[in-house]
Amino acid sequence: MLDHYLQALATVLLPQNLLAMVLGSLWGLLAGALPGISTSMGVVLLLSFTYSLSPMTAFVLLVGAYLGGITGGSITSILFGIPGEPSSVPTVIEGHAIAKQGRPAFALWVYLLCSIYGGLFSVIVMIVATPLIASFALKFGPPEYFALTVLGLSVVSGLSGGSMLKGFISCFFGLFLATIGTDGITGEERYTFDTVTLLGGINFVVAMVGLLAVSEIFIEAEEPFKEYKGGVQYKGMLREFPPFSLFRSYLLTMIRSPIIGTIVGALPGAGATIAAFLSYGEAARTAKREPEKFGKGAVEGLMAAECANNASTGGSMTILLSLGLPGSNTTAMMIAAFMIHGMQPGPLLLSTRPDIVYGIFVSMLLTNLLLLGLTILAIRMFLELNRMPYSIFSAAIMILCVIGAYGLNNNMDDVLLMFAFSLIGYAMRKFDIPVAPCILALVLGDMAELSLRRSLLLSGGSPLILVSSPISIVLLAGALLSIVYPLIKKPKMLQGL
Amino acid sequence: MKKGEIVFFAACVAFFGFMLFETFDLLRQGRPGEVGSGLWPFMALAVSMLLSALMLIASIQKSIKAAGQGAQEVTAEANAEKKRARVTVTLSIVCFLAYILVMPWIGFILASLLYIFVFALVLGERRRWVLAISPVLMTAVIMGVFAKFITIPFPKGIGVFAEFSRLFY
Numbered sequence: 001m002l003d004h005y006l007q008a009l010a011t012v013l014l015p016q017n018l019l020a021m022v023l024g025s026l027w028g029l030l031a032g033a034l035p036g037i038s039t040s041m042g043v044v045l046l047l048s049f050t051y052s053l054s055p056m057t058a059f060v061l062l063v064g065a066y067l068g069g070i071t072g073g074s075i076t077s078i079l080f081g082i083p084g085e086p087s088s089v090p091t092v093i094e095g096h097a098i099a100k101q102g103r104p105a106f107a108l109w110v111y112l113l114c115s116i117y118g119g120l121f122s123v124i125v126m127i128v129a130t131p132l133i134a135s136f137a138l139k140f141g142p143p144e145y146f147a148l149t150v151l152g153l154s155v156v157s158g159l160s161g162g163s164m165l166k167g168f169i170s171c172f173f174g175l176f177l178a179t180i181g182t183d184g185i186t187g188e189e190r191y192t193f194d195t196v197t198l199l200g201g202i203n204f205v206v207a208m209v210g211l212l213a214v215s216e217i218f219i220e221a222e223e224p225f226k227e228y229k230g231g232v233q234y235k236g237m238l239r240e241f242p243p244f245s246l247f248r249s250y251l252l253t254m255i256r257s258p259i260i261g262t263i264v265g266a267l268p269g270a271g272a273t274i275a276a277f278l279s280y281g282e283a284a285r286t287a288k289r290e291p292e293k294f295g296k297g298a299v300e301g302l303m304a305a306e307c308a309n310n311a312s313t314g315g316s317m318t319i320l321l322s323l324g325l326p327g328s329n330t331t332a333m334m335i336a337a338f339m340i341h342g343m344q345p346g347p348l349l350l351s352t353r354p355d356i357v358y359g360i361f362v363s364m365l366l367t368n369l370l371l372l373g374l375t376i377l378a379i380r381m382f383l384e385l386n387r388m389p390y391s392i393f394s395a396a397i398m399i400l401c402v403i404g405a406y407g408l409n410n411n412m413d414d415v416l417l418m419f420a421f422s423l424i425g426y427a428m429r430k431f432d433i434p435v436a437p438c439i440l441a442l443v444l445g446d447m448a449e450l451s452l453r454r455s456l457l458l459s460g461g462s463p464l465i466l467v468s469s470p471i472s473i474v475l476l477a478g479a480l481l482s483i484v485y486p487l488i489k490k491p492k493m494l495q496g497l
Numbered sequence: 498m499k500k501g502e503i504v505f506f507a508a509c510v511a512f513f514g515f516m517l518f519e520t521f522d523l524l525r526q527g528r529p530g531e532v533g534s535g536l537w538p539f540m541a542l543a544v545s546m547l548l549s550a551l552m553l554i555a556s557i558q559k560s561i562k563a564a565g566q567g568a569q570e571v572t573a574e575a576n577a578e579k580k581r582a583r584v585t586v587t588l589s590i591v592c593f594l595a596y597i598l599v600m601p602w603i604g605f606i607l608a609s610l611l612y613i614f615v616f617a618l619v620l621g622e623r624r625r626w627v628l629a630i631s632p633v634l635m636t637a638v639i640m641g642v643f644a645k646f647i648t649i650p651f652p653k654g655i656g657v658f659a660e661f662s663r664l665f666y
Contacts, residue, residue, distance in 0.1 A: 034642070045647075165551065166552070168544070169509070169552065172544045173541075175537075176513075176516065176538055176541040176542055179538040179541065183534035185534070186526075186534045188526060188534045190534060190538060191519060191538070218589055218590060221589040221619075221620060222582035222586055223582075224578075224581075224621070388631075389622065389624070389627045390620070391616070391617035391621070391622035391627070392622070392632075394620060395612060395613040395616040395632075395635070396613070396635050398612070399612070399613070399635075399639060400639075402596070403639070406649070406651070407647075407649050410650050412652065415597050419593065419594060426586075426590075430505075431502055431505050431506075445541075449537040452532070452537070456531075456532045457531065461531070461532070
């Protein structure tokens with residue numbers, strides 16, 4: 001096996017592959033950071049270039065774009081409050097709040113170090129435990145998926161701030177929003193009011209941009225005029241480097257988050273967004289140091305989200321390479337890349353093309369290390385934008401938000417929908433209703449509903465199927481605990497008054 | 498804020514109630530013995546409506562309590578500041594909506610140029626060089642990155658505006 005790794009290392013270190021790694025990573029960072037393009041779109045745009053490349057160079061390029069995209073999504077999230085990627089939403093909530101408190105460089109360091117750590121962790125896990133993760137992911141049927149989403153939703157208590165009632169209103173509103181569109185099982189239209197726009201459901205990027213980014217500009221418009229965006233001041237990267245003791249003090253989060261990220265990444269269809277939210281929610285739920293800071297700039301929340309979303313890459317690639325299943329949108333695009341080069345990802349790949357599999361392992365490892373340097377370059381570039389006059393800066397953010405919504409399907413209906421969500425987000429913020437639970441529910445709602453209904457179809461309507469396996473029992477018990485425990489601890493949270 | 502809160506939660510109750518009413522149609526559909534497409538949204542909406550109603554009652558109670566304690570004095574300055582903030586936010590929202598609505602007619606470039614200029618004015622920007630240079634620069638950068646490099650097919654507008662847009666993308 002060592003031979004395979006050494007051979008793969010020698011191949012990846014060839015000049016053309018190194019160049020592909022740098023270009024792919026830079027493109028990924030840009031695609032991830034810009035709101036109009038997602039990581040998967042970044043990978044798709046590169047696909048056409050890979051026809052003429054050798055398979056190894058093609059995969060090094062695509063892996064660079066994939067990892068760069070997941071990493072880059074958080075740069076604009078922290079600096080400007082615009083999530084470059086859906087998986088960066090928890091980063092907007094905590095990272096941007098830290099930046100607004102005058103410590104953007106600190107937030108950027110925490111994000112960068114945690115991202116790289118999460119990415120490296122998952123690659124190492126991927127190399128060591130590929131067969132184990134693949135078989136564990138296969139044990140997840142509809143009841144387990146339902147239990148997993150319920151666990152994910154149960155973190156509302158941690159995201160609700162002072163009032164759990166308001167948090168639950170936000171959460172159930174998000175669950176309702178997730179039902180809009182064509183029903184995935186019966187094909188019936190729900191709440192579309194005969195409009196074509198709503199047939200496909202509400203894209204959560206549209207909702208997220210409106211609820212988080214645009215509504216924040218409206219809130220900031222209430223402030224008196226300022227020449228520059230005073231909240232985000234750059235004091236120099238090196239001066240804000242976080243001490244090692246900071247990470248040691250959140251040891252549990254640093255261990256748990258990449259594990260969650262890797263496992264959730266390995267679940268087909270889950271991906272970085274759900275990984276980031278679950279890990280963030282777990283951190284919020286179990287926070288011992290300054291739990292009240294969640295939603296207002298909690299370092300622990302930022303760490304948890306960043307470790308997990310990058311760690312999901314290893315998990316997603318694991319099931320892609322071992323089972324041929326896409327763990328995320330982006331790895332679904334990777335299947336196309338395999339087909340372009342005459343390969344089929346799956347159990348046979350390791351025996352038929354070990355050079356490619358081990359090459360991907362090695363390139364993921366090296367790309368994560370390379371991203372440490374490249375991301376600092378990208379950060380410096382984006383920080384320059386802070387020197388813009390605030391009024392123009394705000395207008396630019398609004399235009400980027402419009403592009404983010406428009407770029408999804410190239411139509412103005414999504415932009416109008418985003419505008420509607422910005423008004424909802426503004427009203428929610430004005431009346432202290434947390435936005436995060438709504439987005440969490442919108443992300444998880446579809447999977448929760450479909451897995452519940454599929455479970456009940458399998459059991460002929462018996463709800464006992466939901467507690468028929470140890471995995472779902474443990475997950476549901478965890479969910480119950482995370483809802484009940486804060487209520488026992490702080491009964492006033494339920495009152496919401 | 499209490500009055501606003503009452504209106505907000507009353508609107509929530511009305512919205513969730515209306516949607517819940519729409520759900521009854523969905524509940525009636527589907528095959529017997531199967532969980533249809535109406536159950537999940539019914540649960541979400543019923544809980545949302547219930548919680549909103551609870552918040553509405555709590556807000557009304559708070560409002561009555563506050564009225565009993567007598568109104569707090571608000572300074573003229575605070576009132577003026579509040580009014581200014583409201584006007585700015587309203588204009589920002591109107592500006593943004595106008596930008597979105599006008600874009601398909603006059604095209605992305607002109608709409609963005611106008612939007613950056615007007616939005617900066619609304620936010621209180623009065624420096625002439627900023628108002629003159631920034632919209633052009635910003636639009637040029639955005640066009641370069643998104644229309645030329647990433648080739649997002651932005652709206653071109655109609656008639657003479659479309660001709661103008663075609664000069665650039």
